[in-house]
Amino acid sequence: MSRFVWSPEYELGIEVIDHQHQRIIEYINQIYDARSRAAAQDSLAAILANLVDYTLSHFAFEEALLEEVDYPELSEHQLTHQHFAKLIGAMKTRFDRGEAIAEELATILQHWLIDHIMSDDQQYAPLVKQRLLGIQPDQQQSWVQQAVSRYFQ
Numbered sequence: 001m002s003r004f005v006w007s008p009e010y011e012l013g014i015e016v017i018d019h020q021h022q023r024i025i026e027y028i029n030q031i032y033d034a035r036s037r038a039a040a041q042d043s044l045a046a047i048l049a050n051l052v053d054y055t056l057s058h059f060a061f062e063e064a065l066l067e068e069v070d071y072p073e074l075s076e077h078q079l080t081h082q083h084f085a086k087l088i089g090a091m092k093t094r095f096d097r098g099e100a101i102a103e104e105l106a107t108i109l110q111h112w113l114i115d116h117i118m119s120d121d122q123q124y125a126p127l128v129k130q131r132l133l134g135i136q137p138d139q140q141q142s143w144v145q146q147a148v149s150r151y152f153q
Ligand SMILES: [Fe+2]
Pocket: 062, 077, 081, 116, 120, 121
């Protein structure tokens, strides 16, 4: 595996979500970069905590967005987020036990995120664009800003 390089094919065309996905990829790359550093356990613990925190905020934001547009597959989408939370929880347990999981974790996260973006997220993109992006730009901007400040610190 190698560093995760963002590609335009991963874009949903929903700027706020695309930006959040790119931030998650930066965290995954930080894990990858820390894999072979001596004494990496401490910095890895901090990166992992940031990744989990940011990703869960992203999920909450995305779910609020899907609720806002009455996305009919919201509960299925939430399930995929819950699976991810379980997966990362299991990896964190192994990490806490002292296992060297950085490279494996970065690989798993890369695959999970790409799969999620290319299937689950692409599925909701047309409806969000039609219902949210179809409204007046200033109304849309205020919904996005309020939701960002609600879900991200
Ligand atoms: Fe999602």
